[in-house]
Amino acid sequence: MSERSGGLDATVITGARGIGKTVMLGAAEDLARGRGWGVISETATQRLAGRLQEWIPRHAEPMGRVITVDEIHAVNRRELIQIGADLENLANDGQHVALVVAGLPALVDELLSDESAAFLRSADRIVLRNVPVDDVEESFARTFAGGGFETPAKALRQAAEATEGYPYLIQLVGYHLWREAGDGHGLTAATAARAIGRAQARIARTDLT
Numbered sequence: 001m002s003e004r005s006g007g008l009d010a011t012v013i014t015g016a017r018g019i020g021k022t023v024m025l026g027a028a029e030d031l032a033r034g035r036g037w038g039v040i041s042e043t044a045t046q047r048l049a050g051r052l053q054e055w056i057p058r059h060a061e062p063m064g065r066v067i068t069v070d071e072i073h074a075v076n077r078r079e080l081i082q083i084g085a086d087l088e089n090l091a092n093d094g095q096h097v098a099l100v101v102a103g104l105p106a107l108v109d110e111l112l113s114d115e116s117a118a119f120l121r122s123a124d125r126i127v128l129r130n131v132p133v134d135d136v137e138e139s140f141a142r143t144f145a146g147g148g149f150e151t152p153a154k155a156l157r158q159a160a161e162a163t164e165g166y167p168y169l170i171q172l173v174g175y176h177l178w179r180e181a182g183d184g185h186g187l188t189a190a191t192a193a194r195a196i197g198r199a200q201a202r203i204a205r206t207d208l209t
């Protein structure tokens with residue numbers, strides 16, 4: 001995003017819910033603003049095409065425009081056809097447009113198989129994956145040691161393995177583990193088990209499709 005030239009650049013970010021796709025979009029927006037690009041941040045809700053048609057003229061910057069769209073798999077297919085046509089027209093006029101979208105892997109794959117998404121098929125792909133369990137354990141150890149807690153290896157490993165490296169579960173287990181340890185029980189296998197149970201119960205109530 002540092003070079004000025006006409007054309008359409010597209011990037012598709014995929015990963016499980018809670019893995020950091022929205023954070024990646026935010027980082028792309030911050031980077032673009034820092035380099036003088038106009039930024040449009042959107043979510044694939046109803047009337048997305050109309051909103052983009054309204055916002056694009058307002059964000060005309062010499063370097064170009066960056067458009068981010070979260071939950072792209074939820075986009076209306078007819079609207080996506082219009083969005084693709086509008087962006088191609090801008091690119092053909094010599095304007096530089098960067099489109100960065102994010103969504104859930106299986107649903108994005110389904111979207112890309114549809115003719116409405118033909119303009120996205122040549123996009124760069126970024127796949128966000130789970131965190132290695134050893135790294136989760138190390139992070140828990142640093143966090144709890146920094147908080148003044150004893151950090152028994154068994155409890156740390158137990159908590160880390162329960163997350164399976166899934167970022168959302170890492171957050172939940174870490175949150176409940178801190179609460180359990182901070183209630184005067186310290187960091188033990190028993191407090192780890194309770195924290196894991198609470199985190200898994202929360203996951204069970206969350207729609208991660």
